[in-house]
Amino acid sequence: MSTIIEVDRLSKLYRNNRGIRDIHLKLHQGDVYGLLGPNGAGKTTLLKLITGLIQADQGNVCLFGEQMENSFERAMSRVGCMIESADFYDYVSANQYLSLIASFYPNVNSNRITEMLQEVGLDRYQNEKIKHFSTGMKQKLALAAALLPNPELVILDEPTNGLDIEGIVLFRNVVKRRAAEKGTTFLISSHMIHELEQLCNRVGILFNGGMMVEGDVSALLQGTPTLEQYYIEQLQSAKKGDPT
Structure with a gap:
């Protein structure tokens, strides 16, 4: 299975000390990957780094097996993205x-x-x-x-904001159809956790700029009835161990 995105030791910190730290991530062809996390966790920063909109402090991003810094235009010609408000x-x-x-x-x-x-x-x-x-x-x-x-890879930041129920169902069907029929890979950041549970085969949860947990949805939900409950439990556990 082809590797579409590979992120290694990726870090970007802003003056307020927010951002992301030492992120590792790998997406394969046909993955629908959901990125979860509270506000300020670093989700949009990660998407901007992957698409070259901002520069990393350290680490590497590979798209389609090539380093972004060496093949930016060629790689991005195969990518569609919607980051923050269009x-x-x-x-x-x-x-x-x-x-x-x-x-x-x-x-x-x-x-x-x-x-x-x-x-x-x-x-x-x-x-x-x-x-x-x-x-x-x-x-x-x-x-x-x-x-x-x-595109072979689609990166979407809060794509269901402002959509009514019919629009959300339409979005869900578009993603499912393209992933299944064309092998399109999706990386989706969203707070609509019920949608991500229906859409995604894999998810990652960011907290305070780090990747707290990630993996196959089916594996993560063993013993937990919903992705929402799993997310809340993971977040509460992380906050207990967070000195800030």
């Missing part, structure tokens, strides 16, 4: 926005744009200006942009 040009339509994104990829045409708008349920609104979109609609558009180049 920025949009409010005065353009959804179709125009995706056309702009498509211009960066030689193999993405208008048929692909139409297909993605349909997949995320925005085809009825393709000619409407983004400034009129709700938060959930903007999340769907950001997901469409991340999936537009048909």
Whole structure:
């Protein structure tokens, strides 16, 4: 099974001493990996380091078997991502926005744009200006942009924020279908723990910048009825041993 992401001894500390410390992580093709942790645990920092948006203090990131520092453009051409709140040009339509994104990829045409708008349920609104979109609609558009180049790896930061129940089910089905049918690998940071339990085959829990525990969901939940209960138990145990 191909290794898609390999993170070794990755660290990044900010002036307030928050960030991540000595993170090890490995994702294989077809994994749907959920990243959990309280606010400030380092989830977004880790995603930014993996995608090259910020520079690490130490450690290595390999995508598709290659060091990011040696093959950044080649690696990222195979990655779709949505990290923190997506920025949009409010005065353009959804179709125009995706056309702009498509211009960066030689193999993405208008048929692909139409297909993605349909997949995320925005085809009825393709000619409407983004400034009129709700938060959930903007999340769907950001997901469409991340999936537009048909990436082998998709990295998503809180992708279900603002989605209604129908939107959450749509998102879940899109991820499951792509992982099963295309072998797409997903790394998803979210507080929607019930969704991650349904979606993910593996999870990792960050606490105070370190990887507290990670592994197969089925193995972690032996003896624990839900991922939420397992998460709370692990967090409470970690806080008891944390001098801060």
